[in-house]
Amino acid sequence: MKVPEAVPATVPDAQGSGLNPMQQAVVDTLGKSPDWVPLPTSVVDAVRTMLHDQLAVVADRFSRNNALWVSKNKLTTIHGCQAHHMATKDNFAWTPLTARGTVLHKAVELGVHWRGESTPVEVVDEAIARLSDSSNSVADFLISMTPGDAAQLRGYAVDLYTRFEECFPKLKPSWRPVTESSARYELFDGAIVLGTRSDLTLGTADQKVIIDVKSGGLHTSHREDLRFYALVEALRSGMAPRRLATYSLAAARADVEDVSEGVLQAAVRRVVAGVQLIVAIELDKREPTRSPAAHCRWCPLNDSCAEGIAFLSRDEIDD
Numbered sequence: 674m675k676v677p678e679a680v681p682a683t684v685p686d687a688q689g690s691g692l693n694p695m696q697q698a699v700v701d702t703l704g705k706s707p708d709w710v711p712l713p714t715s716v717v718d719a720v721r722t723m724l725h726d727q728l729a730v731v732a733d734r735f736s737r738n739n740a741l742w743v744s745k746n747k748l749t750t751i752h753g754c755q756a757h758h759m760a761t762k763d764n765f766a767w768t769p770l771t772a773r774g775t776v777l778h779k780a781v782e783l784g785v786h787w788r789g790e791s792t793p794v795e796v797v798d799e800a801i802a803r804l805s806d807s808s809n810s811v812a813d814f815l816i817s818m819t820p821g822d823a824a825q826l827r828g829y830a831v832d833l834y835t836r837f838e839e840c841f842p843k844l845k846p847s848w849r850p851v852t853e854s855s856a857r858y859e860l861f862d863g864a865i866v867l868g869t870r871s872d873l874t875l876g877t878a879d880q881k882v883i884i885d886v887k888s889g890g891l892h893t894s895h896r897e898d899l900r901f902y903a904l905v906e907a908l909r910s911g912m913a914p915r916r917l918a919t920y921s922l923a924a925a926r927a928d929v930e931d932v933s934e935g936v937l938q939a940a941v942r943r944v945v946a947g948v949q950l951i952v953a954i955e956l957d958k959r960e961p962t963r964s965p966a967a968h969c970r971w972c973p974l975n976d977s978c979a980e981g982i983a984f985l986s987r988d989e990i991d992d
């Protein structure tokens with residue numbers, strides 16, 4: 674197998690490459706070691722069988738016309754706090770805060786192909802203009818946002834894009850960078866659908882690196898998110914990705930995991946457990962449990978939930 678141009682196996686040192694230390698660290702982190710070998714397709718087949726077998730008992734609760742969509746966010750909330758999951762499952766709203774990641778990803782996409790010099794403000798403004806004129810669900814918000822929201826969003830996105838440029842080497846088209854890359858895997862004739870949208874992928878399908886870019890710090894749950902992405906990509910393509918990386922722009926640091934059979938099996942177990950919980954709570958109306966943690970800070974129930982109030986008051990004292 675050829676060494677991918679996308680993520681060099683060996684890289685020059687920072688002084689010779691023209692990369693700053695943060696950019697050099699990204700190249701080092703994502704690079705492929707010479708002895709890397711892809712997971713055999715038999716591993717992907719075994720994981721596929723495991724997932725199908727373990728979901729078979731709940732599959733008839735859904736149909737192609739009444740499908741269960743399983744996303745990263747759904748798994749995070751159902752495994753985080755079941756009451757929070759129920760309170761937010763149909764309640765997504767675009768705001769400058771929730772739209773900034775979408776604008777960043779569009780700006781990154783434009784930056785890859787931008788000819789000549791550009792400033793972050795130019796690229797971000799172009800990204801907002803193009804998203805406003807697209808079929809993306811954020812378009813309505815961008816068109817109708819107040820001048821205050823527009824200024825806030827621009828500020829957030831310029832900050833993120835500036836830090837992205839500082840931290841990442843210039844992404845070459847030959848590295849096959851794709852932003853907001855969607856992947857989907859359907860089970861049981863479309864009754865259950867696993868869907869992902871990766872912030873950034875690099876490399877060809879047989880050795881893909883999936884990258885989640887975070888504005889804040891790193892958290893253990895981020896690794897679970899990327900394992901789900903790896904599972905969907907492996908099931909969709911029949912080829913396991915090579916590496917997963919959550920990159921914190923705040924810390925200029927990546928949490929990295931190579932994709933193994935164990936990683937894919939762990940993702941299957943989390944999906945199965947999440948689907949079983951969704952069936953129990955959403956369909957069978959089992960009383961959702963409450964699990965206070967950091968997510969209480971942005972939970973819509975946090976002014977009425979006793980557990981959340983107690984956690985947040987303790988959290989403030991701890992802070």
Ligand code: SF4
Pocket residue numbers: 754755756757963964965966968969972973974975978979980981982
């Ligand atoms: S406030 Fe916290 S414990 Fe209460 S429902 Fe929300 S996330 Fe759960």
